[in-house]
Amino acid sequence: MAGDLARGRAGVGGLLSALGRSVAIFVPVFFVATFVTFALRAMSGLSPARLQLGEDATPEAIANIESQWGLDRPFLTQYWDWFTDVLHGQFGTSWVNGADVATLIGLGLGVSLSIALVALVLGTLIGFTLGTVAALRRTTWVDRAITGFVTVVSVMPAFVVGIVLVEIFAVGLDLLPSGGYVPATEGFGLWLAHIILPALALSFDVVADVARQLRTGLVSAYRENYVVGAVVRGLSPRRVFFRHVLRNGIGPALATLGIKFPSLVGASVVTEWIFGLQGFGRFANDSAQAGDVPAVQGVLVVSVALVVTFNLIVNVVLGRVAPASLRGV
Known part of the structure; x- marks a missing residue:
């Protein structure tokens, strides 16, 4: 019992140490990312005066509008306040x-996070099932069939998959709505x-x-x-798979999820157009096209925060499921 307690304490200590190193890396990354994000306006040359007054605005009018927005202050002062x-x-x-x-971000983020979360769950469940079966039946026709299917799925654009799904399940079978969004507060089934x-449509890549x-x-x-030694003994x-193989082979797949979830939120813009959704991706696209720098800056900060947060979560899960994967984090 004393040995189990010591190993438990060592495991918790290793997890906290790895988590601390991750935080030590992500905090300066977040700070630098926000600085670069804020510098976007200065690098772009965009101004609220140009949007409000047009290209023919006088220098005096531009200076007056920029003063109202506080853009005439020193750059570092503006950055620190922001x-x-x-x-x-x-x-x-x-x-x-105005x-x-x-x-605005909160309204669209709820839609995109809902889609991304469900896509991640679907992609993880299906991907883990296919990957496990392929490994257990390696070098057989089952392995080759799964590998071929995964290869085909990986090159299918989400918008093409979305159109096909609408034609089958919404138009052809009339089982699901073809578009729109209903908050979960109005009913889990409708949501x-x-x-x-x-x-x-988004889960195929996952x-x-x-x-x-x-x-x-x-x-x-x-x-x-x-x-090999466990098999010989x-x-x-079943025990070989769950005690030895899965715990030591699952690391790369879990690490992939740390990248996939934030990218699903950002990559949903085309899918949102197809299904008539006003989500985070579509808001980011509309803001960029309109030259709305504060909105674009907000989108970038939220995206960075999602990447940092989800990677921290993945590191914690890796530390519990596959401790060896955290070596060198």
Whole structure:
């Protein structure tokens, strides 16, 4: 019992140490990313005066508008005020409509996070199933069939998949709505019915990457000496798989998820257009086209925060499931 307690304490200590190193890396990354993000306006040459007054505005009128927005102050002063606001969840005011950027982002982020979360769950479940079956049936026709399917799925654009899904399930079978969004507060069933098709369209890329990474990791684990030794000692295939192979081969697949979730949120813009959704990706696209710098800055900060947060979560999960994967983090 004392040995188990000591190992438990060592495991917790190792996890906290790895988490601390991750935070030590991500905090300066976030700070630098926000600085570069804020420098966007200065590098772009855009101004709220140009949007409000047009290209024929006089220098005096431009200076007056920029003074109202506080853009005549020193750059570092502007950055520090903006950065402290960001830490409090405030991203400024839209140049286009004068609305609060944080509110606008919140409206679209709920839609995109819903789709991305369901897409991640679907992609993970299907990808883990295919990757595990392919590894267990390696070098057989089952392995080759799954590998071929994953290869085809990986090159299918989400918008093409979305159109096909709408034609089949919304138009042909009339089982699901073809577009729109219903918040989960109005009913879980309605919420899921409206996001399942766009989520399924986005999940294909997750399925392909997770299945490939998991198969590779499991096959490599099966070749390790400790696995061969466990088989020689007569351990059951189930115990060998769950105690030795899965825990040591799952790391690359889990690490992939740390990248996939934030990218799903940002890559949903085309899918949102197809399904008539006003999400985070579409808001980012509209803001960029309109030259709404505060909105674009807010989008970038939220995107960085999503990447940092989800990678921290993945590191914690890796530390619990596959401790060896955290070496060198």
